[in-house]
Amino acid sequence: MKTSRKFQYFSITLIWIWLALFALVPNILVLMTSLLAQTADIDFVRLQLTLENYTHLINSAYLKIFLHSFSLAGSVTLLCLIFGYPFAYILSRMKHQYKALLLLLVIIPFWTSSLIRTYAIVILLKAKGVFNHFLLFLGLIDKPLQLLYTNTAVLTALVYTLLPFMILPLYATIEKLDLRLLDAARDLGASKLRMFFQIILPLTWSGIIAGSMLVFLPAMTLFYIPDLLGGAKSMLVGNLIENQFLAAQNWPLGAAVSVFLTLLMALLLLIYWYTTRGNKEERQFL
Numbered sequence: 001m002k003t004s005r006k007f008q009y010f011s012i013t014l015i016w017i018w019l020a021l022f023a024l025v026p027n028i029l030v031l032m033t034s035l036l037a038q039t040a041d042i043d044f045v046r047l048q049l050t051l052e053n054y055t056h057l058i059n060s061a062y063l064k065i066f067l068h069s070f071s072l073a074g075s076v077t078l079l080c081l082i083f084g085y086p087f088a089y090i091l092s093r094m095k096h097q098y099k100a101l102l103l104l105l106v107i108i109p110f111w112t113s114s115l116i117r118t119y120a121i122v123i124l125l126k127a128k129g130v131f132n133h134f135l136l137f138l139g140l141i142d143k144p145l146q147l148l149y150t151n152t153a154v155l156t157a158l159v160y161t162l163l164p165f166m167i168l169p170l171y172a173t174i175e176k177l178d179l180r181l182l183d184a185a186r187d188l189g190a191s192k193l194r195m196f197f198q199i200i201l202p203l204t205w206s207g208i209i210a211g212s213m214l215v216f217l218p219a220m221t222l223f224y225i226p227d228l229l230g231g232a233k234s235m236l237v238g239n240l241i242e243n244q245f246l247a248a249q250n251w252p253l254g255a256a257v258s259v260f261l262t263l264l265m266a267l268l269l270l271i272y273w274y275t276t277r278g279n280k281e282e283r284q285f286l
Contacts, residue, residue: 073219088170173207
């Protein structure tokens with residue numbers, strides 16, 4: 001008994017040390033860097049406290065990048081929800097053997113680096129790629145379409161990459177749905193549309209919020225997808241952070257943008273906590 005308790009204390013202590021070293025300390029360093037001044041020498045920052053880096057974010061050029069990032073990330077999240085919700089619902093209602101196979105197909109993309117999968121999309125969409133060759137073979141087009149280096153290409157790649165992150169939380173939530181509520185609503189004469197909006201959707205709202213969080217933030221920060229598929233035409237928040245740290249050597253400004261994204265993530269987590277707490281109170285009441 002004592003050995004088991006010592007092992008528990010050791011495991012918890014080890015986890016806290018790991019989180020402190022690789023999560024808490026790096027975030028504190030980023031926050032401190034965002035409050036320092038830029039310097040041109042090899043030290044990258046000057047020990048001078050300033051809020052100038054945050055005021056720079058109000059600049060019209062940066063606001064344009066933020067608005068474009070929010071718009072694209074919102075479109076990606078909406079498309080993933082439209083495609084992922086029906087798939088997750090159908091998956092949760094299938095027989096066990098088919099369910100396991102389809103879950104495997106959802107998880108298989110995680111076995112390959114997303115960067116490699118992005119290069120595969122480049123092969124599909126380029127002027128002499130598979131998609132254009134197929135359309136030319138069918139006679140639907142006379143010359144190759146310009147699909148690469150467009151916002152459509154970036155949107156397609158982000159939806160393809162992030163769709164599993166929407167499906168899995170939705171599936172976990174929908175699978176726990178109490179089917180007796182649907183049977184009761186059906187016996188009372190409720191239509192399928194009414195059952196969906198008044199029973200299924202409210203009870204799976206936490207899964208929608210969780211999936212949206214897992215899609216929205218990465219959609220703004222996966223900088224290599226806009227670099228490869230959007231060229232210079234697509235600049236997202238992730239590309240802005242990359243450029244400030246690597247190209248412009250403006251670490252304080254890059255850190256300020258990172259802190260902004262961290263605060264955005266904290267806000268989304270707060271919304272998720274509030275939503276799941278409301279669902280738990282409803283289930284206890286029922």
